[in-house]
Every structure is written in C-alpha cells, then in structure tokens.
Amino acid sequence: MVEKTNAIEHRAPSGGDPSVIGVVGLGLIGGSLARRLVDRGRTVVAWNHRPHPYEQARRDGIICEDSLAGLVAANPDVLVLCNPLKAMPAILAELKPLLDACPNVTLTDVGSVKGMVREQVEAAGLGSRYVGAHPMAGNERSGWSAADPHLYDDALWAITVDADTAYDRFLAVARFVVDAVGDRAIVLDDDTHDRAAALISHMPHAVATALINELVDDPIRNIAAALAAGSWRDMTRVALTDPDRTRAMIEEDAANVETLLRHMATRLNAVADQLHDGDADALTEFFAAGQPFRDYKAAANTRKDISDAAAGQAESAATQPLAIPHDGWQRALLESALRGEHIVAVVDDREMRVSVRSRV
Amino acid sequence: MVEKTNAIEHRAPSGGDPSVIGVVGLGLIGGSLARRLVDRGRTVVAWNHRPHPYEQARRDGIICEDSLAGLVAANPDVLVLCNPLKAMPAILAELKPLLDACPNVTLTDVGSVKGMVREQVEAAGLGSRYVGAHPMAGNERSGWSAADPHLYDDALWAITVDADTAYDRFLAVARFVVDAVGDRAIVLDDDTHDRAAALISHMPHAVATALINELVDDPIRNIAAALAAGSWRDMTRVALTDPDRTRAMIEEDAANVETLLRHMATRLNAVADQLHDGDADALTEFFAAGQPFRDYKAAANTRKDISDAAAGQAESAATQPLAIPHDGWQRALLESALRGEHIVAVVDDREMRVSVRSRV
16 A cells, blocks of 8 residues: 555644654664764654663663653654564554654654665555665674664765655655764665665675585585685675575565676676686776776775865865755755765755765 | 606705795795795795895895895705796796706795696796695785785695605695794695685686676666675775786686686576575575585684684694605695695604694
C-alpha cells in the first residue's frame, strides 16, 4: 500500500520542536547518535527493545521511554528509526496509530539500503511522513556499549526522497542532519543511493568473499596463505566479518549487486583475454582507465595533509549557495550531489550552502 | 639455453665463506637486507648500479665495490640479486665469466615472480648455480633511503628449486635465509610459487583496478566516491599505487593471472545468478565456503594476541624435525610447505626444524 501526502497528515509549517529528537534503538548507530545529540544541546527521547542500556543512557542525559507511545508523546520534530531492519515492520505497525495522532513528527531512519525501507514504510501507511537517511558512519563493533558520539564526526549522510516527498518533511531531516547532528548531506532518490552503495560496498563484499573462496578451493591454499601480505589482507578483510550480515546486506540490494557483479565478471574476463593475447595496448588502457579515481584520492589526501585550521578555511572558502526551486527540488538536489557537492548548511527554507569538493 | 649441473661447476662441499654475502642492488629490498646482515654479524659486499648509496652504506659497515668483478672476487657464499628485473639479463651476462672463475658462489635473487627469473638465469648459462628466493618483505616505498633492517623481521621466504637443482646449492640458500637473515622459509617449485603469488597478490591487484574502473565509468561516480567507506578504501588501495609497476608484475605472471581472473569471473557470475534467482541455499553456501580461511585468520590473530614470550614458547613447542631424503628432496620439502610448515632451523645437512602452524 502506497500512502500519498494528504491534507490531514500534512504537518503545520512550524513542525515539531526541532530541539527534540526521537531515537528508536540504542545500538551502535542509534546510541552514538543519541549521545552526540545530547552533547550538542538537543533533547533526546529514546526507546530500545530491551531496557538494558537505559541506566547508562539516562546518566548520559538521554530520556528513555518504556514504550513507543511515550516516545511519540514527546512530539519530536524528527523520529529516527535506528532499529534492525528485521524489526522494521513490527515497529512501523506500532508507530502508525501513534503518529496519526501526532502529525508534526517526521519519520526517518539510518538503514544502509533505502528502497526496501521505503517499501516497508509505505506498506505501513506512513509514506507521507517519511524521508530516508543513511549516515556514512559505523565500525565493526555493535551495541550500546560501543556507542560513541565521535562516530558521526564529519560524517556524510545520504538523505533519500521520492517524487511524493513533501518538501517540509525533507527540510526537517536536512536540518536534523546539518544543524542537530552537525554533519554534511547529499540528497538522492532511493535507486541512486542503492546503486552507489552496491558499487562501493555491497558488490565489493561479494568480491572479497569470492577471493577467499578461491583460496580455500586451491590445493596450494596453505602456501598461498603463508605468502599473503598487505594486498591480500586489505582485499579480503571485509570477507572475514560476519558472513550472515554481509549476505543479508547483499540480498537487500540484490538487483544492483547482480548487475555490478556481471560488470565485474566482464571486466575480469576482458583482462584475462588481454593477458592471453599479450595485448599490451589494451592492458595499458585497463590500468589507465582508473586514473581519475587515483587523482581524486590524491587530491583528497593532499587536503587531509594540510592543517585542520587551513583545511577548515579552505573548506569554508569553497562553499557556495544552492537555491532550491519549488518545482523539481528533488532533481536540483540530485544534480548538486552528482557534481560532488555536499550540503553543509541550511540557510533558510529555500537556500542551502554546499561545499565544492574534488571530483572523480 | 638450459645449463645442467656439471662436474666442473659443482662446488666443493665446503662452499664459499658462509659469513660473506654478496648483494647486487642497494634499493629498498637489497639495502634493507645488507643492513640486516651487517647487524647480524655477516660480512656484506655490495654493488649498486649507481654509487650514490655508498657513502652511507660504508658508514653502516657494508663493503661497497665499484664493479661486479670486485663483488665476486670477495668469494661470497651466496650472491643475492636484488636488482630490478629489467636489469637482470645485462647483470647475468656480466656475472657469467666472473662466476665461472668462482665455483663456490651460489646465486640467488629476491624477485616476486620466479619462473621468469629462472629462464633468464638459464639463458645466461648460470642455471646450475641458481636457487630462487622471494622474501615476503617490502612496503610501498623504494630506494636505499627507505632501507630498514626490520623489513625482514619474522619474514617468510619462498625458496624455489627445480628437478635439476643441486642439493648443496639449495642448502647454501636455506642457511642464508634461516641462519644469516634469521627468517623462515618454505621450499617450492617455480610454478607453485607463481600460482600462489598470482592468487594472493597479482590477480587481486587486477581485481582492485577493475573496481576503480567500474566506479570511474559510472555516471554516479561522485556520489559513490562520497559514500565510500572502509570496505571500498581497503579493496581499492592497491589500485592506487603505481599502475605501471602493477601492470609489469601482472604481465610477468600472465598465464597464472589469466586463469585466476577467469575463475573469479565465473564465481562472480554464479553469485549474480543466485541473486537473480533468489537462490538462498546457494548464497548461504557461497558465504559459508570461505569459513576455513576465516578460521585460519582467527587462529592467527589469537596467536598474535598472546604475549611475545608466550608466542615464542608456543612457536618453539610447535616445531618438529623434518628429515630430508636424498632422493625426492624437492617433493618432501614441497609437501611440508603444503602442510603449512615453515623451516625455522637448518639442523644439519639432512635435517631441518619446521614450525607447525594453523592451516586453512
């Protein structure tokens, strides 16, 4: 069931209280977010499926509620779903009547695959309240005990919208990311996000797994493992961590990963052909083709080498205004992201500031 | 031209002076080796194609010769070729008459591809003097200025032999690696070495390059690059360093890399099919297949977590003797390597001690 924006649910322009944020789930991502928001002077109301983090969380200044009803009753401007994806349908079903009674609350999440979350939110009848979000933050730990506000230091968030997204719902989430959390944002449609995530994460995880499978299947595996050095270690690291989680991540983004794995297979067979034929020109072209990414990384590393103060100045000097049109605002924001720009400030309802960064 | 062992060239059982090592080339690998050997009380005689490292090298206790003739005249037990592969034919041609006059000197090298070096050595008429070697040591720097004896700390060397290798030539190189350098060794034929190197290094370098090419060719490349995190950084790091050097490395081991790239393409297409078909069982199997390598790494990490002293004791407790038969010694040593054993001591002419390590 796809719910469209309707007059009753459309919140008043004033929105909820922007100083109050609701957080569902106090794991690594939600717990770190809640602690950071408290550090930055926001009121955070949280609910966790089990109360074990509450004692420490309350000492950290987080208001912990025993029910989702209590959480929604606090009338947060934005309610951030940081629960595991598998808990999403049950939580959305419980939230639906609560949010119907609190039209100001905008719903967002932190999931790493956006198309599937939007489908679940729409199935729950909450599509008009929802703007997707995915912070580029995390590490290999998990749970409240690993929560760290610095996880979000200088993090980039992907905010995902679709053609039906209400602009002021988007604006509430943009302000949450940029003002409340103090991070940067790009704005995408779900498909662009999920294709990009497949390219830089989900597909490479499958490639890393194929590499260790290739070793395991080789009779000289112990010799190969003994000779392995930094290149092998780096390229297989992600194949070592929790294969069930990796499998779930890949299955959630299956169509994009499938396409990219076929692209990679075609590329690897082409190099094999070039080696077979001794085609030096084609091999030279294969190694030259990635140069724009090498140049991009070199520029990024140069930027990191200069002092923090100088980097701050350079960053500040390299921002520019981005006016947001009433019609086609989604497209205008996507085109900014395609140009490699990141939103660093929400100036007013119709103007952002974007940083202009190195481009591939 | 393939030179076989002949009576004239076969050195006396006493060999050269095992306390004297010759080093050709004072770059990162040769310079680090020379400095380590001096630190360990050996006499090191070195030659470099340009004399610029000599002043510092002499201060470090390395005897620097102005010619290869001077180097060979010092009658080193082992002469280690640490020059670039492209200089190999010219250096071997110059060494041939010099080594003909010094039958005790055993020739070895540190190249990362062994089949090609043996072909060059045999073409120069020095096959009967040669035992291949490849230390698992190095970093992304180069040149004498980066030389560091600690580069060889606890390093594993692959020693490569063929059916025609004289046992005492092998023994000279084994003693050089284990006694003089103080490292560990496994003994392989060239093909096994080059296939293993293709599996854990050369092929993955091509895969990493294909990954960055895939990004560069995608219209959403700037978005993907912005969203990239640790998994992408690790899997593409080796694609960023000197593509010409990577191309040369892959071309030197072309046949093995070709085969492995086709294996990988087949694996990636199979996963794409499984995702297309929603074949959960096959995907589960794909992620389970690499478990022996995950277990091997977990065991290795546990070993590193225990204290150095305890690790030393455990290592010492886990060594065992390996008797070397007169007939089929190459096969006996290869089988030891296939079992994951590393040579840690040369007890006498016919007995090694091997450490018994975790196996994949």
